[in-house]
Amino acid sequence: MNTQMDYQIEKAKLEELSTVRNILEGCGLPSRDLTNDHMQHFFIVKGDTEPIGTIGLEIYNGHGLLRSLAVRSDHRGSGLGTVLVRNIESYAKKLGIDAMYLLTTTADRFFQDIGYKELSRKEIPEVVLQSDEFAQICPSSAVAMTKDLGQDERIYTDQS
Numbered sequence: 001m002n003t004q005m006d007y008q009i010e011k012a013k014l015e016e017l018s019t020v021r022n023i024l025e026g027c028g029l030p031s032r033d034l035t036n037d038h039m040q041h042f043f044i045v046k047g048d049t050e051p052i053g054t055i056g057l058e059i060y061n062g063h064g065l066l067r068s069l070a071v072r073s074d075h076r077g078s079g080l081g082t083v084l085v086r087n088i089e090s091y092a093k094k095l096g097i098d099a100m101y102l103l104t105t106t107a108d109r110f111f112q113d114i115g116y117k118e119l120s121r122k123e124i125p126e127v128v129l130q131s132d133e134f135a136q137i138c139p140s141s142a143v144a145m146t147k148d149l150g151q152d153e154r155i156y157t158d159q160s
Contacts, residue, residue: 006047006048007045007046007047007052007080008045008046009043009044009045009046009083009084009087010043010044010046011042011043012039012042012043012044012054013039014036014039016039016042016044017034017035017036017038017039019044019051020034020038020039020042020044020054020056020068021034022051023044023051023052023053023054023070023072024054024068024070026070026072027070027071027072027073029068029070030137030138031068033132033133033136033137034056034068038056038058041056041057041058041059041091042054042055042056042057042068043055043056043084043087043088043091045071045080045084047075052071052072052074052075052080053069053070053071053072053075053080053081053084054068054069054070054084055067055068055069055070055084055085055087055088056068056088057088057091057092057097058131058133059095059097060125060127060128060130060131061125061127062096062097062098063097063099063101063125063127063128064092064095064097064099064100064101064149065100065101065102065128065131065133066085066088066100066101066102067102067103067133069081069084069085069107071084081110082114085111085114086114088100089147089149092149093149097149098148098149098150099146099147099148099149099150100116100146100147100149101124101125101128101144101145101146102116102144102145102146103133103134103138103142103143103144103145104142104143104145105138105139105141105142105143108143108145111145112145115147116145116146116147117145117146117147118143118144118145119144119145119146120144121134121144123146124144124146
């Protein structure tokens, strides 16, 4: 774990698609579906010398799909994952998104700790269920979670 937290969160640029893919693959997360179009709503965390994390958002008729939260193993446990989630939530709220959805196979406890709750796939809007993430990429055993951003009254530092 890196205890010195010198980093910068930036919107990903089109030419950083391979960087985002490398971060995700290094964390064992899927990346094959990502295209340049996804970079419009992706963020990269840059450390002193190299990228150390990423997070993305897909938008479906006003619903947010949080995806691709990844922090390099040598920076986990530092709070950076929470900072990234808060950043994408703040960004989503600015875009008029009131609810976030996600799938996870390993981080359900992490997301519960920051206000997400488990739900049945039957409770997820159909348009989100039709996303590649739900329909093809994540296994059916992945935990579906949501957070109502309209109910979240905490104020986050805007780093976007």
